[in-house]
Amino acid sequence: MLSVRGLSVRYGRSVRALESVDVEVGGDAVLAVLGGNGAGKSTLLRAVSGTLKLHGGSVTAGEITFDGRRIDRLDPALVVRQGVVAVPEGRQVFARMTVEENLRAGGLGARSASTRASSRERVRQLFPVLAERAGQRAGLLSGGEQQMLAIGRALMSDPKLLLLDEPSLGLAPQMVGRIARIIREIHEQGTAVVLVEQNATMALQVADRAAVLEVGRIALAGSAAELAASDDVQRLYLGGHAESQAQAESEEAEARAHRGRKVLSRWAG
Amino acid sequence: METFVQLVVNGLGKGAVYALLALGFVVIFKATEVVNFAHGSLVLVGGYLVYALKDSMGWIGAAVVGIVSAALAGLVLERLLAGARNADHNGLALLTIGVDVIITEEIVRRIGADIPFIGDPYDSQPIQIAGLTIFRTQSIALVVGAVLITAFFLAFRFSSWGVAMRAQAENREAAALMGIRSSRVTATAWLVAGALAGVAVLFMATQDFSGAGLGRGTHAIALIAFPAAILGGLDSTAGAVVGGLVVGLTEALSAQYISFEFSKSAVFLVMLLVLVIRPSGLFGTKELSRV
Numbered sequence: 325m326l327s328v329r330g331l332s333v334r335y336g337r338s339v340r341a342l343e344s345v346d347v348e349v350g351g352d353a354v355l356a357v358l359g360g361n362g363a364g365k366s367t368l369l370r371a372v373s374g375t376l377k378l379h380g381g382s383v384t385a386g387e388i389t390f391d392g393r394r395i396d397r398l399d400p401a402l403v404v405r406q407g408v409v410a411v412p413e414g415r416q417v418f419a420r421m422t423v424e425e426n427l428r429a430g431g432l433g434a435r436s437a438s439t440r441a442s443s444r445e446r447v448r449q450l451f452p453v454l455a456e457r458a459g460q461r462a463g464l465l466s467g468g469e470q471q472m473l474a475i476g477r478a479l480m481s482d483p484k485l486l487l488l489d490e491p492s493l494g495l496a497p498q499m500v501g502r503i504a505r506i507i508r509e510i511h512e513q514g515t516a517v518v519l520v521e522q523n524a525t526m527a528l529q530v531a532d533r534a535a536v537l538e539v540g541r542i543a544l545a546g547s548a549a550e551l552a553a554s555d556d557v558q559r560l561y562l563g564g565h566a567e568s569q570a571q572a573e574s575e576e577a578e579a580r581a582h583r584g585r586k587v588l589s590r591w592a593g
Numbered sequence: 594m595e596t597f598v599q600l601v602v603n604g605l606g607k608g609a610v611y612a613l614l615a616l617g618f619v620v621i622f623k624a625t626e627v628v629n630f631a632h633g634s635l636v637l638v639g640g641y642l643v644y645a646l647k648d649s650m651g652w653i654g655a656a657v658v659g660i661v662s663a664a665l666a667g668l669v670l671e672r673l674l675a676g677a678r679n680a681d682h683n684g685l686a687l688l689t690i691g692v693d694v695i696i697t698e699e700i701v702r703r704i705g706a707d708i709p710f711i712g713d714p715y716d717s718q719p720i721q722i723a724g725l726t727i728f729r730t731q732s733i734a735l736v737v738g739a740v741l742i743t744a745f746f747l748a749f750r751f752s753s754w755g756v757a758m759r760a761q762a763e764n765r766e767a768a769a770l771m772g773i774r775s776s777r778v779t780a781t782a783w784l785v786a787g788a789l790a791g792v793a794v795l796f797m798a799t800q801d802f803s804g805a806g807l808g809r810g811t812h813a814i815a816l817i818a819f820p821a822a823i824l825g826g827l828d829s830t831a832g833a834v835v836g837g838l839v840v841g842l843t844e845a846l847s848a849q850y851i852s853f854e855f856s857k858s859a860v861f862l863v864m865l866l867v868l869v870i871r872p873s874g875l876f877g878t879k880e881l882s883r884v
């Protein structure tokens with residue numbers, strides 16, 4: 325379905341955000357992409373959805389194909405027409421427009437009026453709260469509601485692949501659980517999902533497969549269960565074994581020192 | 594009292610014309626974040642075609658050609674700016690100044706010593722009602738302005754074009770991720786702005802409006818759309834309309850009660866006053882978002 329090969333990305337002349345990254349997403353899976361701040365997770369999604377240019381970035385090597393077609397040179401609006409839709413970091417709902425208008429904007433990229441109608445029904449069922457708030461300005465919704473709106477809006481064009489950038493950011497645990505269930509449900513309805521997260525606990529519960537990005541490279545990849553069991557992921561992202569905050573921090577520092585070499589020797593193909 | 598009523602009607606008529614110009618200006622700014630200093634030359638392009646064609650093809654046909662040409666001129670300018678990929682918004686604004694000078698000079702040169710007026714069907718035919726004398730040009734401008742502005746707001750609020758415009762104005766990246774093609778939104782913004790300028794000039798280059806014929810005089814009047822847009826709030830469509838009306842009224846009232854010479858400065862004084870009190874203009878953006 326989505327295939328990223330040898331992808332390198334730069335911002336401006338000097339910032340190298342990704343170095344030969346390979347990622348494969350099948351139609352039947354939720355792929356989680358984990359990684360710390362600045363690892364390049366958002367950059368990966370921007371490269372796929374074609375919005376790098378808006379951030380002053382560009383693809384310097386590699387290619388991205390979706391269902392066999394190159395999409396790395398397409399205008400973002402045309403990537404949407406191919407069926408790949410992203411929910412950007414920080415939700416970015418249209419704050420001054422109503423909830424209803426936000427959903428309408430999402431439907432502008434739909435391939436036909438009939439898919440738009442069926443998507444609307446799907447969004448209504450997944451997010452009943454959005455129907456209750458239809459006439460309200462999106463900027464006045466709570467963070468969780470905004471996240472639901474951002475996901476609902478993206479579903480309005482009936483994507484084949486949904487890219488989510490840190491949907492759990494800034495949400496209370498209960499809301500994180502709710503979003504996780506919704507992501508699972510979206511996937512069961514037949515939409516493939518790439519889930520970028522710092523919240524590894526949540527991501528590994530939702531995902532079938534997972535990859536870990538470390539400073540611009542894929543450091544680990546495998547099934548979600550394998551990664552959840554891996555020591556590195558336990559230590560760095562799940563907070564396993566750590567008895568106290570201090571211990572967690574010192575372990576993280578220690579792991580950081582070893583990480584690159586150790587991890588890559590085990591996983592790099 | 595009678596003078597006052599006359600002034601208000603005439604002022605609102607002028608205000609409607611300024612509102613059309615300011616609205617186009619704001620639409621371009623919202624879609625592209627570029628301040629279009631070439632708005633006055635779009636006005637002249639439309640006016641020039643009416644002037645050149647009205648004798649051969651009749652006024653109505655010429656007016657239609659003028660409006661369409663002003664719209665297309667907007668589109669050409671848009672393509673030109675799109676070609677200057679590496680320029681930032683300030684660079685692009687400077688570019689529009691250059692374009693403005695070139696187009697204005699060329700049209701002024703072509704018109705030569707003539708001072709054409711192009712409002713044939715209504716110019717210099719005042720209406721007398723109940724002892725009041727009202728300029729026909731301003732009254733028709735008020736009606737046409739009201740119709741076009743209403744149509745604009747309906748489209749802006751309810752049509753897919755309006756949703757796409759507002760989405761892009763608010764968040765370019767999110768709009769692109771919705772499958773909204775930014776180049777199309779931008780192109781339609783320039784088309785609409787050009788067409789509105791093409792309508793506005795039909796009333797501006799008249800005896801009634803100011804006595805300034807097509808040429809530098811009209812161009813100077815078009816510049817009044819800037820304070821109108823700015824005092825309304827550069828990114829507010831409603832602000833453009835209110836700003837236009839405020840400017841039209843200020844001009845008409847100060848010309849009568851203070852002096853004609855002072856009326857142009859009065860417009861800018863009002864703008865400065867508004868900006869001192871509200872730096873983002875009367876209706877400029879204030880953040881609603883919680884995030």
Ligand SMILES: Nc1ncnc2c1ncn2[C@@H]1O[C@H](COP(=O)(O)OP(=O)(O)OP(=O)(O)O)[C@@H](O)[C@H]1O
Pocket residue numbers: 335336339340341359360361362363364365366367368379380381413522
């Ligand atoms: N617009 C930009 N201009 C320059 N450098 C950038 C830009 N965006 C990101 N970067 C850099 O690229 C690298 C990857 O950033 P990216 O935003 O993809 O990380 P991330 O994994 O999404 O991090 P986070 O979890 O904090 O969102 C970082 O070093 C960052 O500083």
Ligand SMILES: [Mg+2]
Pocket residue numbers: 365366367413489
């Ligand atoms: Mg990020």
